[in-house]
Amino acid sequence: MKTITILGSTGSVGRQVLDVISKYPNHYKVVGLSAYRNESLLREQVEKYNPTYYYFPSGGIEVQPSVFDLLEDKAYTKCTSSLEELASMPADIVVSAVSGIAGLWSAVKVLSRGGTLAIANKETIVCAGRHLKALEKKHGGKILPLDTEHSAIFNCLKGEEKKQVKSLILTASGGALRDMPIKQLAKVKADDALRHPVWKMGKKVTIDCATLFNKGLEVIEAMRLFEVDADKVDVVIHRQSIIHSLVEFSDNSMKGLLSAPDMRLAIDNALSYPTRGKEIIAPLSLKEIGTLTFSAPDYDRYPCLKLAIEAARAGEGACIALSAADEVLVEEFLKGKIKFTDIAQTLAKVLTKFRKIGNVELEDILSIDERARKYTYNVIGVK
Ligand code: MG
Numbered sequence: 001m002k003t004i005t006i007l008g009s010t011g012s013v014g015r016q017v018l019d020v021i022s023k024y025p026n027h028y029k030v031v032g033l034s035a036y037r038n039e040s041l042l043r044e045q046v047e048k049y050n051p052t053y054y055y056f057p058s059g060g061i062e063v064q065p066s067v068f069d070l071l072e073d074k075a076y077t078k079c080t081s082s083l084e085e086l087a088s089m090p091a092d093i094v095v096s097a098v099s100g101i102a103g104l105w106s107a108v109k110v111l112s113r114g115g116t117l118a119i120a121n122k123e124t125i126v127c128a129g130r131h132l133k134a135l136e137k138k139h140g141g142k143i144l145p146l147d148t149e150h151s152a153i154f155n156c157l158k159g160e161e162k163k164q165v166k167s168l169i170l171t172a173s174g175g176a177l178r179d180m181p182i183k184q185l186a187k188v189k190a191d192d193a194l195r196h197p198v199w200k201m202g203k204k205v206t207i208d209c210a211t212l213f214n215k216g217l218e219v220i221e222a223m224r225l226f227e228v229d230a231d232k233v234d235v236v237i238h239r240q241s242i243i244h245s246l247v248e249f250s251d252n253s254m255k256g257l258l259s260a261p262d263m264r265l266a267i268d269n270a271l272s273y274p275t276r277g278k279e280i281i282a283p284l285s286l287k288e289i290g291t292l293t294f295s296a297p298d299y300d301r302y303p304c305l306k307l308a309i310e311a312a313r314a315g316e317g318a319c320i321a322l323s324a325a326d327e328v329l330v331e332e333f334l335k336g337k338i339k340f341t342d343i344a345q346t347l348a349k350v351l352t353k354f355r356k357i358g359n360v361e362l363e364d365i366l367s368i369d370e371r372a373r374k375y376t377y378n379v380i381g382v383k
Contacts, residue, residue, distance in 0.1 A: 240292055
């Protein structure tokens with residue numbers, strides 16, 4: 001029986017992790033859960049899975065035990081004082097499904113105790129990936145990618161030698177606005193950008209898919225997780241989302257991972273590691289799919305991808321700043337305060353301002369994050 005803690009259990013990824021776990025009643029025991037906003041769902045989950053600990057912040061103030069009165073009879077379920085404390089509690093696997101840089105210190109905590117971290121929280125990998133890999137090696141823990149693309153690459157690399165890897169190729173669906181004339185993008189509303197053609201995900205990542213900034217973050221994520229340079233990571237538009245990413249080898253052959261687009265495969269793979277999981281997702285019928293298409297991304301349509309790749313080449317400071325700025329910009333776009341096209345325009349300014357920082361120590365990440373946020377609010381004139 002593996003024990004599992006899920007940081008961010010009420011979000012899209014967190015709920016899918018619980019769905020996979022519920023299919024293995026004799027294999028997994030949930031020992032920790034946390035949410036950021038969705039108190040009612042967290043309460044439901046705590047009642048159902050009866051973890052040892054949970055964490056829920058309430059506007060910066062800890063939730064009062066009385067909110068969880070209903071649970072008192074079930075006993076033992078205790079509220080930790082922080083997300084980091086929850087991450088420090090014993091568990092065979094800690095799943096980080098938190099959105100944004102808020103997941104940084106909890107990821108550090110897990111790896112500092114030599115634990116296994118299954119991570120979907122891409123902003124933390126983008127900002128602190130080099131440090132996370134160093135902690136993984138130093139303390140003998142394990143980082144298991146939950147992002148579908150990186151899980152695919154992780155699996156394609158099994159049994160391969162790193163020196164024979166020529167490049168990593170990330171596939172991208174193109175997002176909700178892939179067929180909209182470029183001229184109309186300035187008028188796009190949040191609801192349009194939230195209609196992803198293939199994947200059902202949280203709001204931040206769905207908007208990032210529409211701008212393709214998500215794929216830019218994933219380029220940086222791949223560099224950090226697999227310790228390769230920016231010029232070894234490529235992006236190809238693949239509308240069907242059947243091939244989840246590929247690895248090109250020194251003999252010019254490629255390996256890719258194909259499946260129905262369902263992120264529970266990556267979750268099941270990580271939880272079952274090092275063995276293969278069960279039959280959780282639907283089988284793939286190549287005869288029904290018929291055609292798989294590939295094309296180069298158009299940077300006029302997706303300037304955010306180009307900016308993220310430039311940041312990847314510029315260094316860690318630029319990546320941290322761009323990731324922080326994007327969190328602000330997506331939130332303001334969702335509130336209707338800025339235009340869709342303002343996201344790329346503002347990111348370009350942030351990149352110019354922060355591109356020269358270079359490598360960043362762990363303890364300095366949040367201060368660059370904060371400076372980038374302030375600068376972003378200044379540029380867009382909100383707050
Ligand atoms: Mg992905």
